[in-house]
Amino acid sequence: MSTTPHDGSGTVISFAGTNFTARTISVAFNNPAAEDLIDVSHLGLTAGNSVLTMGRPLTGSATDTGQEVTVEYLGKNLIADQSTGTLVITHNGVQLLSRAATCNSTTLNFNTNEAITGTSTFKIARS
Amino acid sequence: MATPCAGVTATWAASGGSSVAFSEVFDVKVNLGGGLPAARDGTWTLEMGTVEVSCFGTANTSQADLFKKGTLTFSGGGLNVAVRAIMVGANTAGTVNDVARYTVRFNVAPD
Numbered sequence: 001m002s003t004t005p006h007d008g009s010g011t012v013i014s015f016a017g018t019n020f021t022a023r024t025i026s027v028a029f030n031n032p033a034a035e036d037l038i039d040v041s042h043l044g045l046t047a048g049n050s051v052l053t054m055g056r057p058l059t060g061s062a063t064d065t066g067q068e069v070t071v072e073y074l075g076k077n078l079i080a081d082q083s084t085g086t087l088v089i090t091h092n093g094v095q096l097l098s099r100a101a102t103c104n105s106t107t108l109n110f111n112t113n114e115a116i117t118g119t120s121t122f123k124i125a126r127s
Numbered sequence: 128m129a130t131p132c133a134g135v136t137a138t139w140a141a142s143g144g145s146s147v148a149f150s151e152v153f154d155v156k157v158n159l160g161g162g163l164p165a166a167r168d169g170t171w172t173l174e175m176g177t178v179e180v181s182c183f184g185t186a187n188t189s190q191a192d193l194f195k196k197g198t199l200t201f202s203g204g205g206l207n208v209a210v211r212a213i214m215v216g217a218n219t220a221g222t223v224n225d226v227a228r229y230t231v232r233f234n235v236a237p238d
Contacts, residue, residue, distance in 0.1 A: 038226055040183055042151040043135035043204060058224045 010092040013071055015101065015122065016085025023117070024072040025089065027097065032066035067124035069101065076116045079106045087122055100125040130205030137180055139188070139231075141197035141214070149231070150184030155201060157208050159235060176235035178212055181228060188217055188231055196236055211236045 013022045037053040045052065069087060080103065087101035101122040108118045137155065140146035155178075162174025178199055192214050200209045212233035220228045 040151070040153075040226060042153045042183060043132060043137075043155065043206075044150075044152065046134040047131045049133070054226070056224050 008091075012088075012090045013073075014088045015071075015079065015103070015120075016083070018077065020071055020073040020077065021075055022071050022073045024070075026070040027089070028068045028070075030066035030068075032064045065124060065126045067099075067126065068104075069097070069122045069124060070119065071122070072117065072119045074115050074117055076108060076110075077118060078108060079103045079118075079120050081105055087124065097124075132204040132206065135204040135206050136200075136202050137182075138200045139180075139197060139214070140200070141192055141195040144192075144195075144197070147188075149180050149182050152180060152182040152184075154181035155179070155206060157201070157206075157210070159210070171237055175237065176210070178210065178233040178235065179230055180233075181230045183226055183228060185229065188214060193217075199233060211238050 008025070011022065011025060013020050013025055036056050038056060039051060040054050041052045069089070083103045085101065087097065087099055088095065089097040101124050104121045104123050106118060106120045108116065110116055135152065135155070137149040137152050138146050139149065157176070157178050159176040160174075161176055162172040165172045180199075194213060194215065196211065196213045198209060199212045201207065213236045214231065215234050216232040218230040218232075220230075
């Protein structure tokens with residue numbers, strides 16, 4: 001049976017060797033070096049001039065890699081915050097990500113007449 | 128038709144002093160009037176108005192200019208105003224990871 005490229009089924013995620021029954025996986029890669037600019041435009045500029053900007057004097061946090069993965073899963077797997085391990089995401093047998101990661105947060109939800117679900121957020125180390 | 132607020136120059140000429148220009152002005156507020164006339168001929172009042180000029184560049188004013196009377200002139204960008212005013216205050220604000228900002232305050236004065 002052929003698979004469509006935009007179908008998320010067949011994706012497997014594991015952290016520190018433990019597989020998750022994931023419902024949703026969100027991968028976000030942001031450039032922490034992207035400049036957060038200050039608008040220093042002034043009334044002396046004439047119509048048609050470009051907006052004047054300058055970079056912030058301070059750089060971003062040295063520990064911010066800008067890469068984060070959030071997983072929503074079934075089960076009562078409680079991943080401790082600050083725990084570390086390798087986060088692996090595989091889709092239809094093709095490895096998309098295998099990187100050292102640190103768990104930033106875990107939330108477990110126990111609701112009447114519903115499956116136990118959890119959500120964990122991981123900070124990914126830059127390769 | 129609305130006038131784009133661009134190409135504005137702002138200068139302050141204290142009496143007995145030379146004219147100085149405010150640099151990198153990003154905000155101007157001119158409020159004329161505010162009080163009822165206090166003179167019989169209706170030409171004078173304690174509250175004739177206020178002016179605030181905010182800029183990124185150094186405000187080119189000092190404590191020595193406080194309470195001096197002079198002429199404020201704005202031209203360009205729809206702000207064609209010239210008023211006699213007394214400089215009554217100046218603020219300097221510095222915020223982490225931002226630029227310094229200056230605000231100079233004036234009270235409008237009679238000629």
